[in-house]
Amino acid sequence: MSTLLPSLSTWARNISPSPTLAVDAKAKAMQAAGEDVCSFAAGEPDFDTPEHIKDACIAALKAGKTKYSPTAGIEPLRQAIVDRYAAEYGLKAAPAQVVVSPGGKFNCYLGLLATCSPGDEVIVPAPYWVSYPEMVKLAGATPKFVLADDRTAFRLTPAMVEAAVTPKTKVLILNSPSNPTGAVYSRAELAEIVAVAVKHNLYILSDEMYEHLIYDGAKPTCVATLSKEAEARTIVVAGFSKTYAMTGWRIGTTLAPLAIAKAITELQSQMTSNVATFGQFGALAALKEKEKTAASVKTMLGAFDRRRKNLHAELNRIKGVSCVLAQGAFYLFPNISSFGLSDVEFCSRLLDSEKVAAVPGSAFGAEGYVRLSYATSDEIIAKGVGRLAKFCGSL
Ligand SMILES: Cc1ncc(COP(=O)(O)O)c(C=O)c1O
Structure with a gap:
């Protein structure tokens, strides 16, 4: 006997699953089934968390740091976050302006929940990180996309932002370095765009998740x-x-004006409470044991930079492909529109015939491109790009 249940909520029915996680999951499933897949789909470093960070977490666990912490995070971690903004950018802030949340993804969502009401609009630069549109909708607001293509190296101009502003606009999202394009705005470019937000009295959600992965x-x-x-x-x-390289730890940070940080903390207190307490001690070690951390980051950055240059050079050698040399994150976003296939069709055939996993640009609001992550080994990159060249040659 089947029971006809009421419909699921508006939120559940309107949410789109993450296309990047879907491609990555399919590639991993094929690999698990023994297939020789070259995956460019990963959204995470292929390195392990540095040992001293893990050790600090283990020590905290053994020392009984297993209870709830303050919602916004343990005091020494919030202080260390304030200290690093002061050291890196000369920004003076108070620990009360910091909220530590279960992953930067949740920090972004809480930032939108704290500022958006139903009916508001949020300007989302495209190509965009896949989660922004869904988060905006889950906050009851409407995403307004503004597309910057490879002719401006995927960077918006102030005029493009200005043209997207309406009386309903509440928030402007910025993301430099960008996922999916790796684009990095200069300080002067950002200053001009921010002036538009100031003129129209908008909030700005600046997602600086990739700030240290820059070349x-x-x-x-x-x-x-x-x-x-x-x-x-x-x-x-x-x-x-x-x-x-701490994706699985789920630790992100917000630094906001006091009233917003307070609102975000209250929202978080009713949703997830704090980040796992012992994990916060690992994060604290990442910021406090500066020399060890800097050495690990330098190794990772060196590898990413080498792969970025190699992949970029190989891609531009393929007839019909053109690729901007991005200066940040660990992604390249080549244009494949000359082949006359949709990007979805391109990626699907590439995976089926050559066992190369890439994410179609349309998942990021930009048709005619694919996102390739170089957070994978030099060997996979060399083999994968060879297969990609063969595939393109067959079209
Ligand atoms: C642009 C951007 N922002 C935020 C995040 C969130 O990172 P996490 O939730 O893993 O800390 C990601 C992860 O893919 C990202 O690409």
Whole structure:
């Protein structure tokens, strides 16, 4: 006997699953079944968490740090986060402005929940990280996409932002370095865009998750440091996942004006409470044991940079493919529109025929591109790009 149950909620029915996790899961399932897959789908470093960070977590666990912590995080960690913003960017803030949450993804969502009401609009630069549109919708607001393609190296101009503002606009999302394109805005470019947000009295959600994965001598910009007006309206999200190879730990950070940090803490207190307490001690070691951490980050960055350059050179050697050399994160976003296939079809056939996993650009709001993550070994990159060249040659 089947029972006809009421429908699931609006939220559940309207959410789209993460296409990046889906491609990664399919590639992993094929690998588990013994297939020789070259995956460019990963959204996480292929390195392990540095030992001293793990050791600090284990010591905390053994010392009984197994109870609830304050919702916004243990005091020494929030202080260490404030200290690092002061050291890296000259930004003065108080620990009460910091909220430690279960992953930067949740920090972003809480930032939107704290600022958006039903009917509001949020400007989302495209190509965008897949979670932004869904988070905006889950906050009851509407995403307004503004696409910057490879002709501007995937960077918006202030005029493009200005044209997207309506009386309903509440928040502007920024993400530099970007997932999926790796694009890095200069400080001057960000200052001009932020001036548009100030002019229209918008909040800014600046997702700086990849701030330390940056190459060619480019410098990251903490958007809150651009002006006093920027500081007063910017929610800065960052975290431990990408810089310290800690994706599974689920630890992200928010630095926001006091009233917003308070609202975010209250929202978090009713949803997840604190990040696993012993994990926070690992994060604290990442910030406190500076020399060891810097050595690990340097090794990872060196590998990412080498792979970035190799992959970029190989991609541009393939007839019909053109690729901007991105300066950040661990992604390249080549244009494959010359082949006359949709990006979804391209990726699906590439996986089936050559066993190469890539994520279609349309998952990020940009048709005609694919996202390739180089957070994988030099061997896989060399083999995978060879197969990609063969595939493109067959089209
Ligand atoms: C742009 C961007 N922001 C935030 C996150 C969230 O990171 P996490 O929740 O793993 O800390 C990611 C992870 O893929 C990302 O790519």
